[in-house]
Amino acid sequence: MRASAGRAICAWPAAARGGSLCSLLLCGCVWCLVGPLSGEMSGCTPRQEEEEEEWESAKLHRKEELSRRIKEQKVVVDELSNLKKNRKVYRQQPNSNIFFLADRTETLSQCKNTLDELKKAHQEMENSEKTKIKK
Template identity: 80%
Template structure:
């Protein structure tokens, strides 16, 4: 006899959808932040100093501007790729 409640597999889909939505929003925020960093570094004058903050610290060290720009662009590309993979996964999931 069928019960009136939800099936366990239904709740699993909802939880994973909520998790992927939260992760997607987080990635979107990180992408926006990284775009700003890339733009700021791109528009700096050649003679300006750039500093890198050490993880979990309030200490900054002088860094090479072109190296920082390159790393920031690579990070942005990786974030965009991960975001695109999530979107593609969701699209294929919807089709099924």
């Protein structure tokens, strides 16, 4: 992360983020999941206000994307939990159409950990918004 105009932004290349402030969770860093934790900027120029509005829109998009990923992960955990013991589970390789046989219990454990991380990031985002409102 690096600081810019009083707030930190993800160091993930802008081209990978579509050239906008919203990263679409491509890099998976905490910044892309949670967003800014600092207070509001004061004395903004009209250009800074436009950037701030774009920033708020990007934060809202990250929050919606995070909620969607949590719902997806809940479904995956539920499906894996309800599989019979003799069923096989395959994992897809990232950015590929290749699937490999995986251990059901290990996959379930990894999916639960991912769900916990997503919930934690969502909670941090909610807490930062509550803190921002109180100020």
